[in-house]
Amino acid sequence: MVKTEQRETETKSEAKNDENSEKMFEEIKALNEKIANLNNMFLKKIQSMEFEKNVVNDLHKELQGYKDDLYFKLIKPTLMDLIDMKNSFKRGIENFSQKTEAEKINFLETFIFEIDTILEKNDIEIYETDITNEQNFNVKKQKIIEKIETDKKENHGKVFKVKSNGYIYKGKVISPEKVEVYVYNEKAKEELKGE
Secondary structure (H helix, E strand, O other): OHHHHHHHHHHHHHHHHHHHHHHHHHHHHHHHHHHHHHHHHHHHHHHHHHHHHHHHHHHHHHHHHHHHHHHHHHHHHHHHHHHHHHHHHHHHHOOHHHOOHHHHHHHHHHHHHHHHHHHHHOOEEEEOOOHHHOOEOOOOOEEEEEEEEOOOHHHOOEEEEEEEOEEEEOOEEEEOEEEEEEEOOHHHHHHOOOO
């Protein structure tokens, strides 16, 4: 009877072990399936990220190409004008020494005119103060390059001479006019702004 009981206990124990083994096997199988699913999802995510990275790189290269091309298209007319001007200048200096003084001055003035034309074609407005109207110094549009002392108080702050033009692009001064300005005395010199 002891043997029978022992056998029954062993049988029950074996059955329990088999049942536990089967449960563990099922759990391991379920875990393996979950791991396989996670691995597949991980691989798909990596592939998706690689694809997205490639797309972003391709788009960046394409955008850079458009940007470079757009920049060239924007400056090409100006470059072509400069090339034409250089060629014209080169042709003009071939016999420059044989020209009269008036012809030389006229030749050089044509280049100033050509540069003005190029600037105007690029929306640059060229301005110069009319000093015959005794214009006052304008800090927004002019830069003082020299102060001329005067003994007349009424001339203080007025433009004496324009040394170079000013340039405006779409309403904004990009290079102020360079001017010489009258100053009444040393104290007035200090008060005058714009240097």
